[in-house]
Amino acid sequence: MNKGRVTVVDIARAAGVSKSTVSLVLQASPLVNEATRAKVNAVIRELGYVYNRGAANLRQSASSRIIGIIVNDLTNSFFAELAVGMDMVMQSAGYVQFLSNSGESVDRQREVIASMREHGIAGLILSPARGTEAADLKQLTASGIPVVAVVRNVVGAKVSSLFSDxxxxxxxxxxxxxxxxxxxxxxxxxxxxxxxxxxxxxxxxxxxxxxxxxxxxxxxxxxxxxxxxxxxxxxxxxxxxxxxxxxxxxxxxxxxxxxxxxxxxxxxxxxxxxxxxxxxxxxxxxxxxxxxxxxxxPQGMGRRAAQLLLKQINAGRVEPEAIVSSVRLVVRQSCGAGQKTKRMSA
CATH class of the missing domain: 3.40.50.2300 (Response regulator)
Incomplete structure (x- = not known):
């Protein structure tokens, strides 16, 4: 079977039905009996097929110009600045970004990833929700869609990563x-x-x-x-x-x-x-x-994450990289530096 993206032909072959029958199931047509519908849907789930609503339009161009960005807490200004950094790079490279906030919900994150796949994203930058597992990204990576994880790691996932020290x-x-x-x-x-x-x-x-x-x-x-x-x-x-x-x-x-x-x-x-x-x-x-x-x-981290994703998209293959960015202490007033303060003994 095709090792790239799963197609309607792949589904039809595995289910033992015609391509037109698979199309009818995808369109929720009442012309398909329930037994056949159940069999086709089972194969769709097994192979991880995603119905691409934008496929007709995307076929007219060589590749998708859409990038998915998911952060776990957009109420935190750190992630807003991170997204701004990504936008600086992606916009200049001619990509449109879909930005979503998971709110630390793995279920919400799965829904958003599925929706982004339907719209044919060329790649994904993800700040994973707490509890994200490698299995949550498996269908993306198996389809050859490059993924960059920022801020947090996803243990066992074959994706690129960018974290601070x-x-x-x-x-x-x-x-x-x-x-x-x-x-x-x-x-x-x-x-x-x-x-x-x-x-x-x-x-x-x-x-x-x-x-x-x-x-x-x-x-x-x-x-x-x-x-x-x-x-x-x-x-x-x-x-x-x-x-x-x-x-x-x-x-x-x-x-x-x-x-x-x-x-x-x-x-x-x-x-x-x-x-x-x-x-x-x-x-x-x-x-x-x-x-x-x-x-x-954070803006610099966003720019580096976007550059890392573009590198993989332009290469046409996924070769995961792990990058740890250096940090530095910026001393201002809140720590009491420069003041003689009374210290409580431990």
């Missing part, structure tokens, strides 16, 4: 807080059981161990990776028997929430408590106090 970024951030005199440093925000969370916590833990400091599990407080999650995390942290004096936050959104929660509790970020974020979104520089953060350069 989460471990090194977290370690540098905690080392900086230690250099400022902090001895009890928390890790706040983010959803546990994700690769990114694990890598950043590992960097936090190893930096503390390197300085001979304790890294108790109680100081790791996972919540949603959002402003509200940051508020909830700092509220819990301030109730601990030995309060932390600083925190590395999972991302900038959580860091902004931590600053909000500190003020609500009568503490001023940057003066009474050191705060470091992760991402360096546009708002980080203009926040009050300006946010110290690990710069990932």
């Amino acid at each position: 989460n471990y090194a970024g977290a370690k540098d951030a905690v080392r900086h807080l230690i250099s400022l005199g902090h001895r009890r440093i928390a890790f706040l925000g983010g959803i546990p059981n994700t690769t990114v969370f694990a890598e950043r916590v590992e960097g936090w833990r190893d930096a503390l161990a390197e300085a001979g400091l304790d890294a108790p599990d109680a100081l790791v407080i996972g919540t949603t990776a959002s402003r509200a999650g940051g508020v909830a995390a700092i509220e819990r942290a301030l109730l601990l028997p030995g309060q932390p004096t600083a925190a590395l936050c999972f991302n900038d959104a959580a860091a902004f929430g931590v600053c909000d929660g500190l003020r609500a509790g009568g503490k001023e970020p940057g003066r009474d408590f050191g705060v470091v974020g992760f991402d360096d979104v546009i708002e980080a520089e203009t926040a009050v106090p300006a946010l110290t953060t690990v710069s990932v350069d």
Whole structure:
């Protein structure tokens, strides 16, 4: 059978019916009896065939000029900036983008991928929803459609990947807080059981161990990776028997929430408590106090992801690549750098 995209002819051959019968089933025609319909649909599911609504138009051109982009949380400005970076490259290359937000729902993500396949996408850039498995991308990769995973990995999937150096970024951030005199440093925000969370916590833990400091599990407080999650995390942290004096936050959104929660509790970020974020979104520089953060350069990451996808599309074959982009700590006011602050002993 054809190793590329599954066709109506492939379905007809496997089901033992005519091509016209398969077409009638795809059109939900009442002319097909239920037994035949069930048999054809079973083969369609087995072979992973997707009815391409745009096929007639696409045949008129050499290839599709549509790119699919799916992010897991478009309410987070990091992903908006990531998408802007992709758009810069794709638009100049003459591609149209379909952008969708999975909202961390694997089911929603599957529906969107199926819809994008129907419209004949030339490739997909995906920031996977939590719980995404290799099987969720199997039909895309089996059809020869290139996929680039950004931010998060999909274990076992034969796709290209682009991630930031989460471990090194977290370690540098905690080392900086230690250099400022902090001895009890928390890790706040983010959803546990994700690769990114694990890598950043590992960097936090190893930096503390390197300085001979304790890294108790109680100081790791996972919540949603959002402003509200940051508020909830700092509220819990301030109730601990030995309060932390600083925190590395999972991302900038959580860091902004931590600053909000500190003020609500009568503490001023940057003066009474050191705060470091992760991402360096546009708002980080203009926040009050300006946010110290690990710069990932989301727009730059978006551009690199788009370039990686175009490279595969232009090559006409899928050869997965794994790229880890470097990060850097941007020191501003929220960590208390340059101030003599009172530190609580651990």
